[in-house]
Amino acid sequence: MLNVDVNGNNKRKRCGRVFRFKNFAEPGYPVMFGGPFRENVNSLLEYANLETHLSMPMWSFQLEVHHHPPLHILLFVIEEPTQALLNRHCKHCQYVGWGNHLICNKKYHFVLPSKEALVNNGKSKLIELQGHMMHGVFHSNGFGHLLCVNGLEMGSNLAGNQIMDFWNRLCKGLQARKVSLNDISQKKGMELRLVNGIAYSESWFSRWGYKFGRGSYGVTQSMYQKAIEAIRSMPLYLITHHITNSNHAIPLIFSKYQTLSDQTLVTLGDLFSYMLDLKSRLPPETCIASYSTTALVETNCRWSPKRIEMATRVIVEALKKTEFRWVSRQEVRDAARAYIGDTGLLDFVLKSLGNHVVGNYLVRRSLNPVTKVLEYCLEDISKVYPCNESVVMSNKVKDKYKITRTQVMKDMLFLYKYILIDPKPIMGSEFLSAIPLAARIILDTKYFIRDYWEDFSLQVEVGSEEKLNLYCTILVRNDGDGDVYLNKAFMPPYECVILKRNSTVNELKVEVERRFREIYWGLKSFVVESVQNLSVNDGTEMVFGVTKVGEKIVVEGRDSNMRENMIEQMCERDPNSGAVDCSCGTIEDDGERMVSCDICEILQHTRCVRIPNDEEIPHIFLCKKCEQEIVLLPSLP
Known part of the structure; x- marks a missing residue:
């Protein structure tokens, strides 16, 4: 600094x-x-x-x-x-x-x-x-x-x-x-536009008004919004159902934060939003425990610890018999009632037990997104955190459930990597393969725009008592045959032109000439000839006698230095950058790495033609079209 x-x-x-x-x-x-x-x-x-x-x-x-x-x-x-x-x-x-x-x-x-x-x-x-x-x-x-x-x-x-x-x-x-x-902001190896998109439906920069501007690789605003919603709304319940039994890390992470949260975390968006919020509230040097050994024994509880422990064991044994399937709360309760007659005790334990570790098992609880019914499932975590057969969680497991800001980021990075980016090592079903595809669309959306002009456009309509405002743009004619050359696609944005109350049309023309020459490099010799949407017979007429304050005016003119081949040189698009026509739909340079065909010289994304980013662009490259045309050529004798 x-x-x-x-x-x-x-x-x-x-x-x-x-x-x-x-x-x-x-x-x-x-x-x-x-x-x-x-x-x-x-x-x-x-x-x-x-x-x-x-x-x-x-x-x-x-x-x-x-x-x-x-x-x-x-x-x-x-x-x-x-x-x-x-x-x-x-x-x-x-x-x-x-x-x-x-x-x-x-x-x-x-x-x-x-x-x-x-x-x-x-x-x-x-x-x-x-x-x-x-x-x-x-x-x-x-x-x-x-x-x-x-x-x-x-x-x-x-x-x-x-x-x-x-x-x-x-x-x-x-x-x-x-x-x-x-x-392109990152944190701990994570692209923040993806993390914030899942957590809040928008980029971090949206809090300052920045919205979707342009996507790379042909991504549209509709594709971007649908991709965000698809990932945000993915139920945690379905994710846990499609993960192989050999991996328990993701369900444990889900359960850890569900235990901490006062609200039910139903979707992936809920989870990421809560994790970011929790991280922002945790001082770097402190932690909180997501599980306490006395969690099931409240100080004002009317049941003794022994009775609670017995009811807990009965519920766990009932869940074991389901062979690790998800079953409804009512099914678990009915199975436990054969041994525990006190339904109030069972309801208390079922409410307190969800997403907690009991001995070698994690009791998972989730709301079925279809039936809207609470369901329970037993997860064997002995291979992950071996501990004794005891209702009281071991110190080793308890330590794993201590949360710091660093731990939150580690957990988020794990979910980011193995759910959003590369789920192959842990996914047991093709069902969740849509997640990394949607994540790719979000990552391909990098350009965001804030329209400040919306805040004060056309708001200075009266100016002062002696100075009034118009908003003017220009239409430039070719200096050759007089046809309109700089068409509407290349018209500059409207400029605020401040005039005295008694200004004439000729004075308006002079002010517009001066203003646009001052701003634009290619209009140094621009001369105004007529005002398109004003009915005037004489340049000495009063401007505000034929138009209103704050009106939009189009002024026509010509530039003596403009020739037919100059328009490309006058615009921000570099005419020497080459033509783009990629299979993803992109027809303009979007800043991503491209390769040019050695025959037709058309540019395409290296990713779209399957050239990995970590590989150099080949010395000779032919697009599919040119390659097929070569194949169809008759062979030489």
Whole structure:
């Protein structure tokens, strides 16, 4: 973590300040944001320290995390001009589905650097370095990408949720449009988008409004939601029924957390949700016992320990006779009544005994998801935890039922590996083979998007008394034959254009020209010719005499530098990346590893053509189509 000396640099009137990290970018702190994205960025940078002697414009803010003990960090803002880049296309836009966006003139990088990055490399290479506490980038049209967040486990002094709160305030304050992220966060070898999806039906980032953006390998939002629901709703009862008798670890884990929980854990989603909640509530150094040797003997119990022990033995013997099948509570009760006449005692023991260890056996209890009836089953755990034939659980078994945060994570990792990812070693039925398939769909969904524009789109309709707002976009004509070339698929998003109450249509045209030239790299020579949805005869007419405040306006024009082959160069999608046509349905680069056919040069996923990730791409590769065409060629004489 970076500790900053905040006593220096008072040369600039506004920029010697230290800002509170937890309030930075809130309304009025340090500035009241109110304009379009670029104006808000410029307003914010007026309060920053300008860094000198660097290849790109850079500013910094000193942020106080806490006062006692003193801890400060630096926020750097780097302005990256598109003109200076060798490759102007943005791969992040391509991967998330924004490849048809026009390339912007500038990018703004917001970086909370790691201490090592500054010490070892200085400020000049912040954009290129990995491992920052936070790195986000905005295009000058307000679309952005959160590139990385590294919390406490990666050596930061800030927790991940603190960093995300900070980023969220920045996006809201600057009035970003949409922001994407690539969720590849892991913990203890587990992909968190899968764990959180099963536990909460959504990604960890959803608490800040990030929703499904784009799936890889042809995954759609519908497929993603159905996969989550399929795993979440999988009954624990059915999982235990389809596990071979040779493995007892998973039923023991189920029983352990069912014993701890006040609520019945019916599905896999219930279990993962409870485990994550339990872990968050357990201090690292403490543990709780999921079973007590006195669990069946309450202090105010009206039956003696001897009678309870006798009833317990009778119930266990009755379950033994079922040959380890699941039987209803009523069946167990009826079998035990032949030896124990006190039905109140039997009801008490049956209620207390479920999911507890008795001697060499685990008494499992579960709610049948079909009949909605409680059922019991006996599990022989002598091979797992050998202990004496006694109602009182041995110390060795009891220790296994002590829960710490570390143990919760170990148990979750075991379930993650042997139920979600690779169930083959323990599954005794093909019934559960759908789980890893659904898990694969969730793992193939990495790109999530937050639409900030929904929060304040078209809300500044009146502006002030003297300045009013319109929302304008453009339709660009080819400079050749005059046909519309930049069609609706490539129309830029609407920009808020602020005009005086008495502005004319000609003044509107000038303002639109200036605004779109300022934002987009390919529109430097753009000239407005007409306003599509305004009925005007003269450019001197008053704008707000022919339209209303807050209306959406389409403006037509032409760019003298635009040629028919320039449109691909003007968009974020790189025309040199190659055409994609994969068997999974993907027709655009989604960021996954691909291989190109040496004949038709069509790109496909290596996974879809069965090239393992741990193998190199072959020097010569032919797609199935080209391979079949070669086979059908007549043989040479």
